[in-house]
Amino acid sequence: MCRIYTGFMNRMYDIFTAIFVGMNHVNPIDTGKITENLFVIRTGTANFYIYKSKNNMISFDAGFGKNHIINELHSLNIDPGCITHIFLTHSDFDHADGVSLFKNAKVYLSSDEEQMITRRKARMSGFIYNSKVRGKYYLLNDNDVITVGTTKIKAIATPGHTPGSMSYLVNDSILIVGDSFRIINGKVCTIKYYNMDTKKQEESIRKLARLKNVKIACTGHRGYTKKFNEAIRGWK
Structure with missing residues (x-):
């Protein structure tokens, strides 16, 4: 039964990915190294990012499709058990589904996003909800700064895609935005799908x-x- 279920989920993962990439809604990049300390992980339609310092490995979002996450991490010789912290940009499944894989990680998300994972606010249509984040998590507010070893992470509230969408500024130079904007032809623009409040995103x-x-x-x-x-x- 487990094998049948896993096979079905993997097939649905592949179909979902093919549809959204084919419709040009998304254009994620392949797993690889960006800088000596920064890595990108591809899970189907989405990317998440890992920042590696001397004693910590910090993940920004957690991807979706657990088998795919493990395979992509292994391609970079990264053990999920070595991830020490996860900072979620928001709670949509393609960004948060993989949280449970990282057993040793402290999980952070926006205090304004908590309503999305406790079913106090629907994601869409009044009855579709985001999944719960399993285990303990810590809440962040706008301009909070978390120091992880030698790495400084500033939380920047960027509502719009969801009420609690959060961007993160790492060591004042690396900006992780999740779905707070997209880049097309070298230009920043809004997300055109699944925004809860595009005006706020602007x-x-x-x-x-x-x-x-x-x-x-x-x-x-x-x-x-x-x-x-x-x-x-163009946004200044």
Whole structure:
């Protein structure tokens, strides 16, 4: 029964990925190294990111499709048990489904996103809800700063895609945005699907446009850019 269920889920994963990539809704990049410390992981339609410091491995989002996550991590010689912290940009399944794989990680998410995982607020249509985040988690507010070893992580509230969407600024130079914007033809633009409040997302992008010294900006479905200032110029 477990094999049948796993096979079915893997097939659904492949179908979901093919549909969304084929419709050009998303264009995730393949798993690999971005810098000496920053890695991108592809799980079907989405990317999540791992920042590696001397004594910690910090994941920004957790992907979906557990078997696929394990395979992609192994391709980079990363053991899921070595992930020490997870910072969720939001709670949609393609970003949060893999949390339970990382048994040793402390999990963080926005205090405004908690309503999405406790069924106090529906994701869409008034009856579709995001899944719970299993185990203990810690809540963050706008401008909170968490220090993990030598790594500084600033939480930046960027509501719009969901009420508690959160971006993270790592060591003042790496910006992880999840679904707070996408990059098309080198330009920052809003997400065109599944936003709960696009007007708020536009305000959030303008907020991010005020950041200085960002060297790399990483998205959930459209890869990353090393030309953030140029990409977001139209929002300043």
